[in-house]
Amino acid sequence: MGKSIEVHNLTVSYHSKPVLWDVDFELPKGKIIGVVGPNGSGKTTMLKTVMGLMKPDSGYTEIFGQPLDKVRERVSYVPQRESVDWDFPADVMDVVLMGRYRKNNLFKRITKEDRRIATEALEKVNLLEFADRQISQLSGGQQQRVFIARSLAQQADIYLMDEPFVGVDAATEDAILKLLRDMKNEGKTVVIVHHDLQTANEYFDWIVLLNTRLVAAGPKEQVFTKELLQEAYGGRLTVLSKLGDLISDTEFPLREPDFKEDQPQD
């Protein structure tokens, strides 16, 4: 089967305060995986670190057994809908076409093939009739579907989505779920950051429970237990949060300068 994502001893800080402590887990391929935990538990930080958007203080991550840079074209990322300004002058098609941008076509024009793929992606999220619509005029659910269409246009093998179900209507939720299942049936891996416990059990095959540290990771039957959920949602560990404040206040480095990370052997 093989691994999709491996996270090794990952510690990440934000404004020099650790928000993830020594997180270590592996995820399988071809599953719908939820990264679940309360607000501020480091879910988004985890995703951003896997995507290379934040630098870890220690540890490393791999996708399909390789560093991100080697497999970038097989990885797709859907940021939080609210992380961008939807008043930006662009229509739906413009945004979906961004999914076709690559390092090696940055200075080239958009091709017919790009347009064809973007059109297909829009069709899959039922937004084709909105292709010319200004993105500022979309509802929350439609905006989310535009982001997912952009991600589909990347034609990747693994999809990392940050809170795709936040603020969407019931119809969009169903549409996204159906899409995720189709993707899984095609052998794709989907990793979703999700904060809602109510729906997590229904949506995902596999769950990573986080609360600034790893609480559990595994098939949902094993992870979705009362004890583990209580541990994840029962507040942060007092020692960790005190220590984090201390490190932030004293600007103490998280690893000694001459510390050697066990790097993966190529």
Add this chain to the structure above:
Amino acid sequence: MFDLVLIKVLFGTLLLASSSAVVGVFSFLKGESLVGDAIAHALLPGVVLAFILGEGRHPGYLIIGALTAGLIAHYGIAFIEQRTKLKSDTAVSLVLSTFFGFGILLMSYVQRTGQGQQAGLERFLLGKAAAITMMDLYVFMGLALLLLLGVALFYKGFQLMTFNEDFAAAIGLPTGLIRFAFTVLTVLAVTVGIQTVGVVLMAALLITPSAAARSWTSSLPRMLLLAALFASAAALGGTFISATLPKMPTGPWIVLVLGFFGFSSLILAPEKGWLARRKRATSNRNKTQRENLLKLLYGAEERAGEPVAMTADAMVDAREAHYEGLTMTLRNLKKEFLVVERPDGFALTDMGRSEGRRVVRLHRLWELYLTERLGMAADHIHPQAETMEHVITPEIEALIVKELGNPEVDPHQSPIPYEED
């Protein structure tokens, strides 16, 4: 009458202004309007130093001086933001004022040593297109073309970095290179722009055309084009005015014309403009009044069980409404064959009855929705429904009817009147 020099100056000004405006579009969209201003002010010491070292104002020296100062300022701001807890606007102001102060100091030094060319230097403060030599003109026109080409080349990168930087980084675009290219283009744009408006007013040339253009379009390519057009028009207008009137500086005039474009765009812009919003408010008021009158007549018929007529006075009494606009609303309703005027007052036509029935239906449906779905008490719902009856579209009406399962009566046990077919 049109001598070659004037045409060249005009053409040059046009290129200079439009190229700065095009680069400014991205700063504007990023919400970094002030950064351009800071860089413009920060260029001054670089420009003056280049003037001293270059013993004159060969454009090559100027460009190198400006570029160096601009880049130092830009990375200085970024450094302060990263390494200290200062907010971005503070970092920008800090760099802006320090560099500008240093520049002014250098300028007064040049003035005191009496190099006799300080008139040439002063134009960097407020700009003076007429003082441009042919040599300058060619160099800066070349730069302006370079800027336009740069934006065209980096279009995809700038667009994505402005809209969603994380995504650009996630797909592996060279974000460092794109950001650096943008910084260089901004500094060059400012270098070019201060030839026409000077350091102090440079922010206007970068940002105002974008603000004006954004009012008219929601497409990035069209916005770039419009910003360039606004800037060109302002540059031409400003140059023309300052050439016609004696002793008038170019820069302030260009900026004033730009300001005129900016403010009139805010007023006239479709949908978001002040005028459009006022129109919408009026049209909402009119819609409310006409629908209320139809509802009133429909209600009277409902109670009487037969068609009735009401005079304008009776309408005012019944609704405790005001006379304002009533005559006009009634006249419009008549014109649209929704009511007819009879000797004893106004009565509904079939079409008007159907419209009145629709408003009453929406009112009662919404009252029911509020009690059923929002758990509101029956004595609280009327004022809410008074507004919503004018807002709900047929699409939403269908949703409500479906969700409530084709209800027959509202919370007050009044029948919900559906259209008989």
